[in-house]
Amino acid sequence: QVQLVESGGGLVQPGGSLRLSCQASGSGFTLTRYAMAWFRQAPGKEREFVAAISQRTGSSPIADSVKGRFAISKDNAKKTAILQMNNLKPEDTAVYYCATAEGIIMSQLRSQSGYRYWGQGTQVTVSS
Numbered sequence: 001q002v003q004l005v006e007s008g009g010g011l012v013q014p015g016g017s018l019r020l021s022c023q024a025s026g027s028g029f030t031l032t033r034y035a036m037a038w039f040r041q042a043p044g045k046e047r048e049f050v051a052a053i054s055q056r057t058g059s060s061p062i063a064d065s066v067k068g069r070f071a072i073s074k075d076n077a078k079k080t081a082i083l084q085m086n087n088l089k090p091e092d093t094a095v096y097y098c099a100t101a102e103g104i105i106m107s108q109l110r111s112q113s114g115y116r117y118w119g120q121g122t123q124v125t126v127s128s
Contacts, residue, residue, distance in 0.1 A: 001026050001027070002024060002025070002026035002029050002034070002100060002116075002117040003024070003025045003026055003117075004022055004023070004024055004098050004099070004100060004117055004118065004119035005022070005023045005025075005119060005120070006020060006021065006022050006096065006097070006098050006119045006120065006121060006122040007020070007021050007023070007122060008020040008021050008122060009096060009122030009123045009124045010123075010124070010125070011125045011126075011127065012088055012124070012125070012126055013126070013127070013128050014088060014089055014090060014126055014127075014128055015087055015088065016088050016126070017084070017085060017086045017087075017088065018085045018088065018124060019082060019083070019084050019085070020038070020082065020083040020085065020096055020098075020122060020124075021080055021081070021082055022036065022038070022080065022081040022082075022083075022098030022119060023078075023079065023080050024036075024079045024080070024081075024100060025079065029079060030076070030079070031055060031074050031075075031076045031079060031081075032055055032056065032076060033055055033102050033103070034055055034100045034101060034102050035052060035053065035054050035055045035100065035101060035102075035104040035109060036052065036053050036072075036074060036081035036098060036099070036100050037049070037050075037051065037052035037053070037098065037099045037100070037109065037110075037115060038050040038051050038052070038072065038081075038083045038096055038097070038098055038099075039096070039097045039098075039099060039112060040092075040094035040095065040096045040097065040124075041094055041095050041097070041121075042091075042093060042094040043093075043094075045094075047097070047112060048063070049063055049110045049111075049112070050062070050063050050066060050070065050083070050096070051063065051066070051070055051071075051072035051083060052072065052109040052110060053072050053073070053074050053081065054104070054106060054109060055102075055103070055104070057106075058074075059106060059109075060072050060073075061109050061110055063110075065091075066085075066092070069085065069086050069087045069088075070083060070084065070085050070086070071083075071084045072084075081098060081100075083096070083098075085124070088124075088126045089126060090126045090127060091126075092124060092126050093124060093125050093126050093127070094123075094124060095121040095122065095123050095124075096121065096122050096123075096124050097118055097119055097120075097121045098118070098119045099112070099115035099117065099118045099119070100115060100116070100117050101114055101115045101116040101117065102116075
């Protein structure tokens with residue numbers, strides 16, 4: 001069993017930055033075996049892919065809507081995935097979820113269905 005806990009959400013003005021963290025725990029968990037991803041769900045909308053990082057190559061696909069503003073990284077030793085969000089816009093307002101699964105192939109990194117474990121979510125609100 002794997003547990004994920006997100007942190008770092010909050011209220012920020014347009015143009016500001018936030019850094020989300022996803023701490024993983026569980027027997028046998030290692031970021032060299034598990035891919036990590038961030039998804040988000042805005043009010044009244046479906047959950048959508050934001051960014052992912054693969055377990056071996058570190059390849060990190062990112063959604064077009066946040067490209068150039070968001071970046072995903074990971075710290076294998078700390079079992080933590082980070083989503084750095086810069087130049088935030090009101091349309092980035094959403095609950096942000098991290099997710100993980102073992103052995104996801106590259107072509108499935110953007111797909112929600114490939115992720116077995118999910119965090120509880122952290123609210124990000126971008127407003128003046």
